[in-house]
Amino acid sequence: MxxxxxxxxxxxxxxxxxxxxxxxxxxSLFAAIPEDFAFLARRMQRYGAAAVELNLSCPHAKGYGMEIGVDPDMVRAIVQEVKRSVNIPVLAKLTPNTHLLAEVGRAVERGGGDAIVAVNTVKAMAISVDARRPVLYNRTGGLSGPAIKGVGLRCVYELYDAVNIPIVGVGGIESAIDALEYMMAGAAAVQIGSAVGRKGIGVFGQVTDGMTKYLEANGMSSIGEVVGLAHE
Ligand SMILES: Cc1cc2nc3c(=O)[nH]c(=O)nc-3n(C[C@H](O)[C@H](O)[C@H](O)COP(=O)(O)O)c2cc1C
Structure with a gap:
């Protein structure tokens, strides 16, 4: 976190x-303005990070995350400033909570971003009927896990058509099949978030083993052969 x-x-x-x-x-970096993102990125690079991921997508922080990540001009400015400041790859993590997803994706690309991560959590809420009020202090928060897999897949699929930089898929992945679906939608790599909490750290090995078995069973020699298959 x-x-x-x-x-x-x-x-x-x-x-x-x-x-x-x-x-x-x-x-993973989190700031409100391009200069602050660049400052954090330089520090991360100095600490030995292999890449930085810009959180342009949290649904529950005022003035941060999703609030700046739905503005294509701001996204481009942030990515550009960070790219000018470091020489490690820069990934931009996007929110599904926008109708401007393709524009935001293209803004990352125009800013020189090396890859897009899609998606952060879906803005949602829970209500307690006993307390008769929202469960979360902020009223709304971010929904993750299997419930958002279809949203994440749709976003990756649309971004794959909109940009020419690699996409990292995330949202509800807890099995090899989930990961393969994301790759067929266009993801070149995937991330696993909340499934670590539900299934434990072994989930990474289970997913990669299952993907290897799928490749063998289907006569494929590289996972790259799967990327974007659902678009053909
Ligand atoms: C408890 C929790 C904390 C999170 N914190 C962050 C965060 O600090 N920065 C970020 O970019 N995404 C954060 N996320 C979003 C996840 O990285 C991921 O994009 C999202 O949960 C969807 O993937 P999943 O269904 O595999 O969890 C968080 C998610 C959860 C559930």
Whole structure:
């Protein structure tokens, strides 16, 4: 979780540990204006991040996230400023809560973004009939998990037609089939969020094993062969 994170100074210590592992570490950044995103990106690069992901999509933070991520001009300005400031790849994480998704995706591309991550959570709410009020303090929040898979798939599918940079699919993935659906929609890679909470850290191995079995069963030698298949 980035939002309640300890801040960029304290993050230096976490990165010392994180970059010791075998996997590349992508730093998630959260700010309101291009200059602040660029400042954070430079720090992440200094800490050894392999790439940065710009959170332009949280549905529950005033003046941040989704509120700036639905404005194509702002998105382009942020991506451009970060690209000018670092030489590691820059990914922009987008919200599904907009009718301007393709425009926002193209703004990332025009700003020089290296990839798009789709999607962040879907703006939603829960109500307690006992308390007779919204469960969340903010009234609304972000819905994740299997309920949003169809939304995420649709977004990746539309972005694949709109841009020429790679798309990372996320939203409701907890099995190899889910991941393959995202790749057929056009995702070149996938992320797994809330399924880690439900299924444990083993979910990554289960998904990749299942994908390998699918490739073998279908006579494919590379996962790249799956990307975009649903568009043919
Ligand atoms: C508890 C929780 C915290 C999250 N925090 C962040 C965050 O700080 N920054 C961000 O970009 N996305 C955040 N997300 C969104 C997830 O990264 C992901 O985009 C979303 O949950 C959909 O994927 P999933 O269905 O696999 O969880 C959070 C999601 C959850 C459930």
């Amino acid at each position: 980035g939002l309640p994170g300890p801040g960029i100074d304290a993050f230096e210590e976490e990165m010392v540990e994180a970059v010791k592992g075998p996997a590349p570490v992508i730093g």
